[in-house]
Amino acid sequence: MSIPTTAVRSRSQHIQRRIFEILDGAVVDRASKACEIFIATLVVANVLAIILESMHDLHEAYSAYFHMFDLVSVVVFSIEYVLRVWSYGQKYAQEAGSSWRGRKEYLFSVFGMVDFFSTVPFYLQLIFPGADLRVLRMFRLLRIFKLSRYNSAMDDMFEAIKSEKDSFSSALFLLLISCLLFSSLIYIIEGHDQPEVFPSIPAAMHWFILTIISGWGNVDPVTYLGVVLVVVTQVLAIALAAILTGVVATAYTAQVQRREAVYEMEVREVLADGVVTEEERQKLKQMQAKFGMTDEQVEAISEQVKAERLARGEA
Numbered sequence: 001m002s003i004p005t006t007a008v009r010s011r012s013q014h015i016q017r018r019i020f021e022i023l024d025g026a027v028v029d030r031a032s033k034a035c036e037i038f039i040a041t042l043v044v045a046n047v048l049a050i051i052l053e054s055m056h057d058l059h060e061a062y063s064a065y066f067h068m069f070d071l072v073s074v075v076v077f078s079i080e081y082v083l084r085v086w087s088y089g090q091k092y093a094q095e096a097g098s099s100w101r102g103r104k105e106y107l108f109s110v111f112g113m114v115d116f117f118s119t120v121p122f123y124l125q126l127i128f129p130g131a132d133l134r135v136l137r138m139f140r141l142l143r144i145f146k147l148s149r150y151n152s153a154m155d156d157m158f159e160a161i162k163s164e165k166d167s168f169s170s171a172l173f174l175l176l177i178s179c180l181l182f183s184s185l186i187y188i189i190e191g192h193d194q195p196e197v198f199p200s201i202p203a204a205m206h207w208f209i210l211t212i213i214s215g216w217g218n219v220d221p222v223t224y225l226g227v228v229l230v231v232v233t234q235v236l237a238i239a240l241a242a243i244l245t246g247v248v249a250t251a252y253t254a255q256v257q258r259r260e261a262v263y264e265m266e267v268r269e270v271l272a273d274g275v276v277t278e279e280e281r282q283k284l285k286q287m288q289a290k291f292g293m294t295d296e297q298v299e300a301i302s303e304q305v306k307a308e309r310l311a312r313g314e315a
Contacts, residue, residue, distance in 0.1 A: 013090065020087035023080070025286070039080065043146045046073050050140055070140075074122045077143070081115045111149050118142040156259075160251035167247045175212070175240060182233050183208045190226045194219070212237040263287055264301050271305060 022032045053066045091102030106112045183204035191198045270280045
């Protein structure tokens with residue numbers, strides 16, 4: 001007795017949807033949590049293995065074990081990658097979207113690129129066994145970024161920087177002006193006394209960048225004006241670092257507050273009719289996981305909304 005094609009397709013779509021929910025955390029349950037813990041643990045173990053493998057004595061003594069662990073990890077990450085590409089076809093299925101819309105979104109996303117490039121060096125070694133792929137093998141360290149999928153901190157940081165792009169543009173413009181000005185001054189002041197160190201303005205720019213980044217440009221001035229200029233440059237480096245740090249800190253705090261506000265609005269909408277359905281409860285759990293909010297934060301927001309409703313005499 002043959003199984004109807006429609007039933008087979010429906011079963012396949014159900015499995016595909018379930019795999020998508022587990023891998024993407026679209027539904028907060030034991031399976032998705034176990035998958036998250038397993039992948040995160042494997043990623044941390046891989047990073048530790050890469051670090052230990054760089055130690056010559058350990059590499060010589062346990063090279064076979066390192067290779068076997070890397071092989072198992074690549075198999076797991078490859079299966080994860082294939083399942084993600086396949087299951088992401090269900091991401092927009094409920095919106096009647098094309099299956100390739102979700103797959104294309106994943107393939108060209110930051111996480112998709114990280115998943116791909118963190119495993120491809122292993123396969124390149126199989127294809128080109130005699131080639132020196134030490135640089136490509138370092139791409140395995142990209143696996144650490146897979147942890148960002150389960151933590152919103154990096155997303156918050158990128159969103160914070162994006163929201164304050166005008167402030168960063170102003171700071172970078174100030175840095176460019178300072179680089180041109182101070183590089184020209186150090187070239188004029190120290191160029192005659194140290195022609196081998198400051199033969200040109202571009203060489204002086206190299207000194208300025210090193211001074212800004214590390215606090216010392218690896219050059220000791222020989223004139224009094226040069227000493228003053230170095231001190232001023234170091235003070236400028238501290239000021240720019242303080243400005244950028246302040247901008248990032250402020251933007252990051254604002255980003256967290258915006259996410260809490262969005263969650264609070266969702267709680268208000270859910271409690272508007274006085275009934276919380278299972279679907280609405282799952283949606284709130286997904287938002288909590290996505291925003292990286294603690295149970296204490298969620299409880300505080302819920303209690304605040306309930307208190308306001310009671311004060312207004314609502315049910």
